[in-house]
Amino acid sequence: MEPQTVFQAAPRGRFITFEGGEGVGKSTQMLRLAERLRAAGVEVATTREPGGSPRAEELREALLSGRLKRFGPLAETVVIASARADHVDRLIRPALKRGAWALCDRFIDSTRCYQGAVGGVAAETLSALEQVAARDAFPDLTFVLDAPAMVGLERARRRAGQGAAPDRFEAEDARFHERLREAFVAIARAEPGRCRLIDATQAPDTVAAHIWDTVVRRWPELEPRP
Structure with missing residues (x-):
């Protein structure tokens, strides 16, 4: 029997994003997908938004602290786009160019939902800022993890620990988070070629298995050959 081949990344790496409400x-x-990909011989860069680069992390703190809330959703959107441009230039695009896979916790869909669908920023404005900030670094595949808003918020609070103050968005009311959930689901259904809607109320192992199955169906070369 010939030895198993190790998957070699394409000249341009793949970009996968993870989206959804709080605590999903x-x-x-x-991180679980990154582990599976590395076991298959793929170079992986994991990152997050807002943030992902030193400058973008500074803007993340300003956003999540709530200091920008008084300026309104449009101002938040411009700050996020600024952070995204730096993040893409310094981390995501270089990773993709060298053939690595970039996995990101939140990206353009979170802005579309938080600042767009719920905050009221016009879709045309969001699209224009996406083109400036992301340009050629749009996701190849997006997992939208879905759970009832209150389930996710309770998970987020347990994760943060007792007595921890909620961040700018966790502190919003239940209706805010239900509207977010509806917006994420709407994106997943509107873009089935890019997005996969995953039931995040399932056990983490089950969710991870669904995600891996989707990835290897999209890129079957990941599966080892006999």
């Missing part, structure tokens, strides 16, 4: 398990599932 995006970070956990991103």
Whole structure:
């Protein structure tokens, strides 16, 4: 029997994003997928938004602290786009160019939902800022993890620990988070070629298995050959 071949990344790497409301398990599932990909011989860069680069992390702190809330959703959107441009230039695009896979916890769809669908920023404005900030670094595949808003918020609070203050978005009311959930689901259904809607109320192992199955169906060369 010939030895198994190790998957070689394409000249341009793949870009996978994880989206959804608070506490749905995006970070956990991103790290689990990264582990599986590395075991298959793929170079992987994991990152997050807002943030992902030193300058973008500074803007993340300003956003999540709530200091920008008084300026309104449009101002938040411009700050996020600025952070994204730096993040893409310094981390995501270089990773893709060298053939690595980039996995990101939140990206353009979170802006579309938080600042767009719920915040009221016009879709045309969001699209224009996406083109400036992301340009050639749009996701190849997006997992939208879905769970009832209150389930996700309770998970987020347990993760943060008792007595921890909620961030700018966790502190919003239940209706805000239900509208977010509806917006994420709407994106997943509107873009089935890019997005996969995953039931995040399932056990983490089950969610991870669904994600891996989707990835190898999209890129069957990941599966080892006999």
